[in-house]
Amino acid sequence: MPDAPPVPPASAAAPPVAPRRPVTTEHHGHTRVDDYDWLRAKDSAEVVAHLEAENAFTADRTAHLADLRDRLFGEIKARTRETDLSVPTRGRAHWYYGRSFEGREYGASCRVPVTGPDDWTPPQPAEDAAPDQPALPGEEVLLDLDALAEGHEFFSLGGSAMSPDSRLLAYATDVVGDERYTIRVKDVGTGDLLDDVIEGALGGATWDRAGEHLYYTTVDDAWRADKIWRHRLGTAQDADELVFHETDGRFWVGCGRTRSDRFLVIASGSKTTSEYHVLDADAPELGFRCFSPRVEGVEYSVEHAVLAGEDRFLVLHNAAGPDFELAVAPPEPTPREGWVPLVAHDPAVRLEDVDAFAGHLVVHQRSNGLTQLRILELGGSADGLGVSDDYLVEFDHEVYTVGSGGNPRFEQPTVRLGYVTMAVPSSVYDYDVRTRELTLLKRAPVLGGYDPADYEEHRLWATAEDGEPVPISLVVRRDVRAAGRPVPLHLYAYGAYETSIDPAFSIARLSLLDRGAAFAIAHVRGGGEMGRRWYDTGKLDQKQNTFADFAACARHLVAEGWTTADRLVGEGASAGGLLIGAVANQAPEAFAGLVAGVPFVDNLTTMLDATLPLTVTEYDEWGNPEDDPDAYATIAAYAPYDNVSAQRYPRILAETSFQDTRVLYVEPAKWVARLRERAVEPDVLLRVEMAAGHGGVSGRYQAWKDRAFTLAWILDTMGLAEGLETAPGTPSI
Known part of the structure; x- marks a missing residue:
C-alpha cells in the first residue's frame, strides 16, 4: 500500500473561473458580500455555460479513472440479480409484487389473486421468469415502468x-x-x-x-x-x-387512511408541533374534525385500533416527555387530558411509530442507538386496555437495523419485517404473532459467491469535545483487519432533522471494502439515533455539535489505529453536505478528501430568503436569521460558503442536480467558486447532473454509473485506484 494518495495527472484544462459580481447586504449590523449569487439565474445562458464548463473540467480531471469507473459499474452489475422480484405483499384480494428485468431500468408492478380469506403465506414466484412470461399464474401487470419512462431522461x-x-x-x-x-x-x-x-x-x-x-x-x-x-x-x-x-408557513400537510380503512386523516405539522384532522367513514356527514388542536412544542400522531372490543385512537405524543409516550383515546376529538398511557414515556427508549392490527400492535422504537420492534399482543385485559403481552422481537447481531413494512391489512396475523446489517443483505421475514415464529422469506441475492462471514462489523464510540459519547458503526473485511494495519476508510454522516442513518447493506460498497478499505457511519448529533435529546443538541444554536462530532469520529478512528488522516474520505448529502462543508472549513487536516452530495452549503443565504423553497418550514431546524440576530450570528459562524478561508483544504468533490428543488444547484456552484478563489492550491471538482432532482439520476443502471463515478474518486483519493483489476471476491464479468 503506498504511503500517500497519488497525485491526479496534470491536466491541460484550467478550472472554470466564475466572475466576481459582488452584492452587498446588511443584516443586524453585519455587512455581507456575496460575489457569486449571479449563478442563481437558472435560465441564463451564461450560468448554464458555466455549469457545463464545470462538468467538462471534472470530466478532464477524472479521465484517468474511466477504466476504474467501468470496472466498478461492472462489479455492481455482476453482483446484482438483474431479473428479480420482491416478496409478494397481500392487499385485499391480491398479492402485490414488483419485478425487475435484465437490461431494463425500472421494472414492473404486478399482482395475482389470493386463494382464500385465510391465505397469509406469500406465493413463491418464479424468480427467473422472462419479461414476457408471468412469474405466477394469473399475473396482472399493473404498471410497466419502463414503458412509462420511455422518451424521458428522468422518471x-x-x-x-x-x-x-x-x-x-x-x-x-x-x-x-x-x-x-x-x-x-x-x-x-x-x-x-x-x-x-x-x-x-x-x-x-x-x-x-x-x-x-x-x-x-x-x-x-x-x-x-x-x-x-x-x-x-x-x-x-x-x-x-x-x-x-394550512396557512402557517412553518407547517406542511399530508393525507392518508388508517390501516383499518375507517378513517381518513390529514396531518399538519412543523418541525416541533403537529395537528390531525380526522374523517370517520362511518359518519362522513361530520366532515374532517380536529382531534386535538395544535399546542406549540407538542407532536402527536393518531392511528385507529380496536382494544378490548372498543374502537380507540392510539396517540403517539411527546406531551409526557421528549422521547414520546403511546396513549389511548376515544376515536373522536379528545383533549390531552383524555389520553390514557399505554406505553409510558421512558428516557432510555425513543418511541418512533406504531402500527395497529386486529390482534396486535407493533411499536417502532430505538434504544442505545439501535432500532427495535416491540409487539403488544391484544385479546387479554391484564392491563385493562386489552394488551395481553408486551415483548421485543430479538436479533443477534451487534449492529443491525430492523423495521416493519408491507403490512397493509388490518386483519393479518403476521408482521412483515425487514432486517439488515452492513454485512448481511436486506432480509424479509414474516413474524407470526400467534406462534412467535420468524420465517425468512427472502434475502437480497448477491451474486458471485458472497459470504457475510468474510466481513466483521463493530459498534465503536468516539468522545466529542464536550465529552459526549458518539456511536460509530463500522464494517471491514476480516482478512484486511487481520493484517493489523490502518486501512483507508470511508466515513459517512448526515446529522439533521432527527433522521437516523442506520446500518444498511450496499452492493456498491463491496467494491470499496474488497479493495481493502473500511466503511463507517458516524451517528452524529442532529440525527435521531440516540433519542430526541440527540436531535435537540444538534440543531439551532447547538448545531456546531454536529460538525464537532464528525471531526471527533474521524480523529477517534485514527487514534484507535483504524485508519490514517491521509486515507480518510468523508461523505454526506443534502443537510449532510452542509456537515461536509462545515468540517472542510473547521477540520481540513482530518481528511484526505470530502464528498458533498446536493449540499446545503449556502444555508445562510437560503435561510435569509423566506421566498425560497422550504425556508420558512426550516426555521425550527436552523433558526430565522432574517428576524433573529442570534440565529444570524449562529449560522454565520458555521455556514460553509461564508467561512471558506485561505487554508489548505482536502480534495473535494461536490455533486448536484440542476432540477433540484430542495437544495438548489446554485449553493454548491457558489461554494466551489469561492473555494477556488480563496483556498490554498484547491483541488475541487463540481459535477452537475443536468436532468435530475434532489435524489439524483433515475433508473438503476444510471444510478450505478453515478455511484461508480463517486466511488472511483473516493478510491483514487484513498490511493486504491491503481493495482487490482477487480476486487477480491468479485465475480468474473
Missing part, C-alpha cells in the same frame, strides 16, 4: 394506490425531477386510462373508502405542502374541492 414513480374495489389504480409520475407529479387513474381490467388527470401534485393520492374520490396534496410557491384537495372521479381538476389549507 420517478411518486406513489400508487389501488381503489378499495381493486379495480382502479391511481399512480403519480414525475419526468423532470422537480417533484411535481402528475396523477393518472388506470382501469386495471381493461388497461385503459380514465380521463382524470391531476397536475402539480406532491407524490401520490389517497382513495376514500367508497372509491369515488381521490385526496391529494399540492404545494405553494415556496414548495411547501399546504393544500389537500378532493377529486371526484370523472370530473376535471379545476372542479376539485379544497378540503384543507
Whole structure:
C-alpha cells in the first residue's frame, strides 16, 4: 500500500473561473458580500455555460479513472440479480409484487389473486421468469415502468394506490425531477386510462373508502405542502374541492387512511408541533374534525385500533416527555387530558411509530442507538386496555437495523419485517404473532459467491469535545483487519432533522471494502439515533455539535489505529453536505478528501430568503436569521460558503442536480467558486447532473454509473485506484 494518495495527472484544462459580481447586504449590523449569487439565474445562458464548463473540467480531471469507473459499474452489475422480484405483499384480494428485468431500468408492478380469506403465506414466484412470461399464474401487470419512462431522461414513480374495489389504480409520475407529479387513474381490467388527470401534485393520492374520490396534496410557491384537495372521479381538476389549507408557513400537510380503512386523516405539522384532522367513514356527514388542536412544542400522531372490543385512537405524543409516550383515546376529538398511557414515556427508549392490527400492535422504537420492534399482543385485559403481552422481537447481531413494512391489512396475523446489517443483505421475514415464529422469506441475492462471514462489523464510540459519547458503526473485511494495519476508510454522516442513518447493506460498497478499505457511519448529533435529546443538541444554536462530532469520529478512528488522516474520505448529502462543508472549513487536516452530495452549503443565504423553497418550514431546524440576530450570528459562524478561508483544504468533490428543488444547484456552484478563489492550491471538482432532482439520476443502471463515478474518486483519493483489476471476491464479468 503506498504511503500517500497519488497525485491526479496534470491536466491541460484550467478550472472554470466564475466572475466576481459582488452584492452587498446588511443584516443586524453585519455587512455581507456575496460575489457569486449571479449563478442563481437558472435560465441564463451564461450560468448554464458555466455549469457545463464545470462538468467538462471534472470530466478532464477524472479521465484517468474511466477504466476504474467501468470496472466498478461492472462489479455492481455482476453482483446484482438483474431479473428479480420482491416478496409478494397481500392487499385485499391480491398479492402485490414488483419485478425487475435484465437490461431494463425500472421494472414492473404486478399482482395475482389470493386463494382464500385465510391465505397469509406469500406465493413463491418464479424468480427467473422472462419479461414476457408471468412469474405466477394469473399475473396482472399493473404498471410497466419502463414503458412509462420511455422518451424521458428522468422518471420517478411518486406513489400508487389501488381503489378499495381493486379495480382502479391511481399512480403519480414525475419526468423532470422537480417533484411535481402528475396523477393518472388506470382501469386495471381493461388497461385503459380514465380521463382524470391531476397536475402539480406532491407524490401520490389517497382513495376514500367508497372509491369515488381521490385526496391529494399540492404545494405553494415556496414548495411547501399546504393544500389537500378532493377529486371526484370523472370530473376535471379545476372542479376539485379544497378540503384543507394550512396557512402557517412553518407547517406542511399530508393525507392518508388508517390501516383499518375507517378513517381518513390529514396531518399538519412543523418541525416541533403537529395537528390531525380526522374523517370517520362511518359518519362522513361530520366532515374532517380536529382531534386535538395544535399546542406549540407538542407532536402527536393518531392511528385507529380496536382494544378490548372498543374502537380507540392510539396517540403517539411527546406531551409526557421528549422521547414520546403511546396513549389511548376515544376515536373522536379528545383533549390531552383524555389520553390514557399505554406505553409510558421512558428516557432510555425513543418511541418512533406504531402500527395497529386486529390482534396486535407493533411499536417502532430505538434504544442505545439501535432500532427495535416491540409487539403488544391484544385479546387479554391484564392491563385493562386489552394488551395481553408486551415483548421485543430479538436479533443477534451487534449492529443491525430492523423495521416493519408491507403490512397493509388490518386483519393479518403476521408482521412483515425487514432486517439488515452492513454485512448481511436486506432480509424479509414474516413474524407470526400467534406462534412467535420468524420465517425468512427472502434475502437480497448477491451474486458471485458472497459470504457475510468474510466481513466483521463493530459498534465503536468516539468522545466529542464536550465529552459526549458518539456511536460509530463500522464494517471491514476480516482478512484486511487481520493484517493489523490502518486501512483507508470511508466515513459517512448526515446529522439533521432527527433522521437516523442506520446500518444498511450496499452492493456498491463491496467494491470499496474488497479493495481493502473500511466503511463507517458516524451517528452524529442532529440525527435521531440516540433519542430526541440527540436531535435537540444538534440543531439551532447547538448545531456546531454536529460538525464537532464528525471531526471527533474521524480523529477517534485514527487514534484507535483504524485508519490514517491521509486515507480518510468523508461523505454526506443534502443537510449532510452542509456537515461536509462545515468540517472542510473547521477540520481540513482530518481528511484526505470530502464528498458533498446536493449540499446545503449556502444555508445562510437560503435561510435569509423566506421566498425560497422550504425556508420558512426550516426555521425550527436552523433558526430565522432574517428576524433573529442570534440565529444570524449562529449560522454565520458555521455556514460553509461564508467561512471558506485561505487554508489548505482536502480534495473535494461536490455533486448536484440542476432540477433540484430542495437544495438548489446554485449553493454548491457558489461554494466551489469561492473555494477556488480563496483556498490554498484547491483541488475541487463540481459535477452537475443536468436532468435530475434532489435524489439524483433515475433508473438503476444510471444510478450505478453515478455511484461508480463517486466511488472511483473516493478510491483514487484513498490511493486504491491503481493495482487490482477487480476486487477480491468479485465475480468474473
